[in-house]
Amino acid sequence: MADLIQGHVRHPAVGELVCGDGHLVYQGDTFVLVVVSDGLGHGVSASDATKALLACVEEQPGLPPLDLIQACHQRLKGTCGAAASFVRLEAEQGTMIHAGVGNVEARLITSGKVQRPCPAYGVLGERVRKFTTETFPYQAGDLLVVHTDGISDxxxxxxxxxxxxxxxxxxxxxxxxxxxxxxxxLLIVKEAP
Ligand SMILES: [Mn+2]
Structure with a gap:
């Protein structure tokens, strides 16, 4: 299993005590799963939606991203909803798979170019127009940057x-x-090459 190097900054909006944004990095045997969630609005209700999403991911981190994001969509019904980005890094296969809904932005910085996946329109837990995934070439040493809309892109x-x-x-x-x-x-993840 490769070494993971991570950096992140997370804090609530001015005037709020809890942050509605949250993330998870799960290291499996053959993959790394990175999830960033932005609960809609601010404060406790936003934080609750993000907690529900991350709990759903923790139960089944090995699911393919498309199945995982749909499971989260079901789980978030009745919450205020969330935007989220799901990234699965598979260094052995040389691929990065992305599934996203709403404006959580992901970029992959490779030696040759910067890849920017395109999330689907909608809100997890409410309505999503169409669930899709995108696959990009990936290798250890590439830099993954994922951030919520609290950071301008x-x-x-x-x-x-x-x-x-x-x-x-x-x-x-x-x-x-x-x-x-x-x-x-804002979360940055890199597998040591
Ligand atoms: Mn936000």
């Missing part, structure tokens, strides 16, 4: 960013592009 990362320290880079991006009025979460 108006930043550019070049292939050289793969060599940055994930925690330092996460802090810098959140500092420069964070929005005080929304919960913020």
């Amino acid at each position: 108006r930043f550019e990362l070049k292939p050289e960013a793969r060599h940055r320290d994930p925690q330092a880079l996460a802090r810098q991006l959140a500092h420069e592009h964070g929005k005080d009025y929304d919960d913020q979460l």
